[in-house]
Amino acid sequence: MLATTMHATTRAAHAARASRAAPPRRVAASAPHGRASAARPRWAPRAAAPDGDAEPVDAAPEPVAAIDGLAADAADAVSGAADAAAAAVDRAAAAASAAVSDASDVATAAVGDAAAAAAALQGTVAASVSGAAPGIDWGAAAAGGAGDPRFVGLNVLVTGATGGVGRRVVEALRAKGVPTRALVRDAARAAKLLPAPTPAAGAEGGPPAFEVAVGDVYQYASLPPAFKGVNAVVVASAANNKADPFGPFNTDFQGTLNLIAAARRAGVKRFVFVTSIGADDPLNPLNLFFGILFWKKRAEEELQRSGLPAVIVRPGGLRDSLPPGEEPGAIVMEGPGAFGFPPRRSGSILRSQVADVCVEALVCPAAVDKCVEVVAQRGAPQRSIAELFDAVRP
Numbered sequence: 537m538l539a540t541t542m543h544a545t546t547r548a549a550h551a552a553r554a555s556r557a558a559p560p561r562r563v564a565a566s567a568p569h570g571r572a573s574a575a576r577p578r579w580a581p582r583a584a585a586p587d588g589d590a591e592p593v594d595a596a597p598e599p600v601a602a603i604d605g606l607a608a609d610a611a612d613a614v615s616g617a618a619d620a621a622a623a624a625v626d627r628a629a630a631a632a633s634a635a636v637s638d639a640s641d642v643a644t645a646a647v648g649d650a651a652a653a654a655a656a657l658q659g660t661v662a663a664s665v666s667g668a669a670p671g672i673d674w675g676a677a678a679a680g681g682a683g684d685p686r687f688v689g690l691n692v693l694v695t696g697a698t699g700g701v702g703r704r705v706v707e708a709l710r711a712k713g714v715p716t717r718a719l720v721r722d723a724a725r726a727a728k729l730l731p732a733p734t735p736a737a738g739a740e741g742g743p744p745a746f747e748v749a750v751g752d753v754y755q756y757a758s759l760p761p762a763f764k765g766v767n768a769v770v771v772a773s774a775a776n777n778k779a780d781p782f783g784p785f786n787t788d789f790q791g792t793l794n795l796i797a798a799a800r801r802a803g804v805k806r807f808v809f810v811t812s813i814g815a816d817d818p819l820n821p822l823n824l825f826f827g828i829l830f831w832k833k834r835a836e837e838e839l840q841r842s843g844l845p846a847v848i849v850r851p852g853g854l855r856d857s858l859p860p861g862e863e864p865g866a867i868v869m870e871g872p873g874a875f876g877f878p879p880r881r882s883g884s885i886l887r888s889q890v891a892d893v894c895v896e897a898l899v900c901p902a903a904v905d906k907c908v909e910v911v912a913q914r915g916a917p918q919r920s921i922a923e924l925f926d927a928v929r930p
Contacts, residue, residue, distance in 0.1 A: 686899040687712045693766040695719045695753060695795065696773030698729045700854060701810055704891035705770050706730065710746065712895065718748050719762045719773075753791030756798065763802035770808045770894050771795055775828060784828040792835035796842050806904075807846045808897045809839055810890065813883075813909045814876035815850060821877065836907065845904045847897040850875075852911035853884035865912035867893065869924035872907045883911025896921040906930055 692709055696702040697718030709716045710731070720726040726748050734745040751758030753773050763769070773791060775783030792809065799807050814820040815833040823829050839846045852875055858864060867889055875881050893910055897903040902925040919927075 684712055687714050690768055690898060691715045691717075691766045692898065693717045693719060693749075693762060693769045695769070695771045696810075697748075698722070698725050699772060699774065699776070700856065700887045701851075701890050701894075702770075702772035703729060704887045705772055705894050706746075708888075708891045708895045714895075716746050717762065717766060718746070719751050719753075719759075720748055721750065721752050723748065723750050753794055754786045756794040759794055759798035760801060763798050763804070766802065767804055768806040768808075768898050769795065769799055769804055770810070770898070772810045772894075774810075775826075778825060781826045784826045784831040788828060789831035789835045793838055796839055796844065799844060800842065805845060806898050807839065807842075807844045808894050809836065809846065809848050810894060811836060811848060811850050813850045813852050813874075813911070814880075816873050817876050817880075819877070840905075840907075847903045847905075848907040849890065849893055849897060850907065850909040851885050851890045851893075852882065852909070854887050854890065855884050856887055858886070863914065864889070865914040866916040866918045867910055867921065867924060868913045868916050869893075869908050869910050869921075869928055871928050872909060875909045875911055881911075883913065885910055885912040893921055897925070900925050902926040 692714055694702055694705050694709070694716060697706055698720050702718070706716055706718055718726060718730055720730075730748065731746055733747045749762040751762050753759070771792060773787055775787040777783050780786075788811075796807070811832040812822070812829060814822060815829045815836065818830060820829050836848050839848065850872070864886055867885070868883070873880070875883055889912055890910065893908075900922050902922065906925065906928055908925065908928050
């Protein structure tokens with residue numbers, strides 16, 4: 537009896553706890569007939585029932601007007617931002633247009649300067665073009681000026697001898713009475729442009745006063761015979777075929793390396809190398825000619841590392857002659873990088889003046905192991921080439 541009563545009491549307690557733990561029943565907010573409620577119902581408790589449980593009731597939905605107000609404010613903000621962005625874009629476009637206009641003016645001026653500089657430098661590329669130098673009176677060249685004791689015993693090989701500078705170097709050497717050999721690729725062309733070979737001027741068996749050797753700087757095997765008996769070389773060879781993409785590499789670089797090797801083998805005492813102003817500037821417009829200045833610069837570096845007593849001469853734009861009534865300017869000589877493409881200074885020089893610099897470089901002690909740039913300027917002080925070399929620091 538007592539057990540039955542306790543069992544019933546336990547079941548009643550369990551039922552009461554389960555009744556209190558049950559979740560409140562949700563009642564959806566009423567809506568007009570045939571339409572669903574537009575707002576999600578929210579719940580709020582009623583007053584507590586006698587047993588302490590709360591019964592949920594419907595609460596009012598969020599006001600639609602408040603949401604509409606927030607949306608309107610957001611739309612206004614977006615519209616204002618769009619207007620501000622459009623105004624900023626307009627201002628940026630106007631500023632960019634003005635900048636482009638200014639840049640165009642600057643570029644136009646720079647192109648004009650570049651064109652002038654390129655025109656001045658163009659003569660360097662054409663140094664070996666046929667007929668570049670006017671006719672030379674070889675008889676007069678051979679007759680005068682001999683007797684400078686500094687040139688006694690000198691025997692010189694000139695490469696690029698049928699080009700503008702090379703021919704002038706041959707002329708200047710003959711004026712000094714120096715035995716000279718011209719290295720040419722085309723003997724028939726040399727016969728038209730160079731003096732006739734002359735017999736030996738020194739002791740029996742010595743090198744001739746002037747002779748022509750046929751060879752190609754790109755073909756090393758042709759060079760040792762040309763160096764036989766000479767103790768100095770003036771390298772005036774340069775690529776001149778603008779249609780040959782390999783010309784600057786073959787002639788100005790590899791050809792010069794071959795000459796360096798042949799000169800070392802022959803025990804040459806002085807190596808004078810004619811290149812160009814602007815060789816230090818890879819953006820120089822002349823490098824559009826298949827990198828001609830780039831390869832000249834690489835050849836310069838090889839010569840400087842060779843251990844040969846070397847002089848590098850970088851002339852400005854090369855000229856054969858001056859207009860009637862114009863006097864030649866004095867030679868101005870400075871170290872590397874002084875002249876070239878703007879903003880560097882530009883300048884030109886007569887081929888005959890370049891030849892005089894090369895010939896002096898063969899015997900001037902102050903010239904050894906220097907790289908010099910030369911132009912001619914009217915109004916510059918007249919100084920000897922030896923003094924000019926002495927003033928340039930290595």
